[in-house]
Amino acid sequence: MTRRSPSAETIGHLVEQVSFLLKTYHAECDKSAASRETEFWRGNISGFRYAVGEIYGQDLIHGVLEEVRKNTGLDIPPIGELDSKGKFLGPDSEADF
Numbered sequence: 001m002t003r004r005s006p007s008a009e010t011i012g013h014l015v016e017q018v019s020f021l022l023k024t025y026h027a028e029c030d031k032s033a034a035s036r037e038t039e040f041w042r043g044n045i046s047g048f049r050y051a052v053g054e055i056y057g058q059d060l061i062h063g064v065l066e067e068v069r070k071n072t073g074l075d076i077p078p079i080g081e082l083d084s085k086g087k088f089l090g091p092d093s094e095a096d097f
Contacts, residue, residue: 003057011060014052015067021045022074029077046079049094065094 006014025041032038053061065076078088078095088095 004055006056006060011064014064015071018045018048018064019068019072021048022068022072022076025077026074042077042079045077049079062094 021041021044025038025045028035028038028041049061049065052064068074069076076095078092080092081089
């Protein structure tokens with residue numbers, strides 16, 4: 001599969017978008033880590049990561065997440081399923097917790 005090469009402007013836009021998603025996720029998580037709203041925003045981050053990775057490749061999404069970490073100082077939540085106690089199942093190499 002041929003990957004697209006995004007422009008610097010596109011990369012900047014991707015960083016802005018995931019920064020917004022991450023800040024919103026953390027704001028909801030601070031209110032209630034187990035709420036539907038928190039899971040909704042975590043799901044948006046997950047979808048963003050998957051879509052960007054499919055379009056541009058894993059190297060690009062890794063770079064975007066690194067830039068977002070640097071700019072926001074916020075942790076990237078893991079993607080995937082939770083067990084009945086709210087613990088994440090399986091590892092996520094891009095997540096910070």
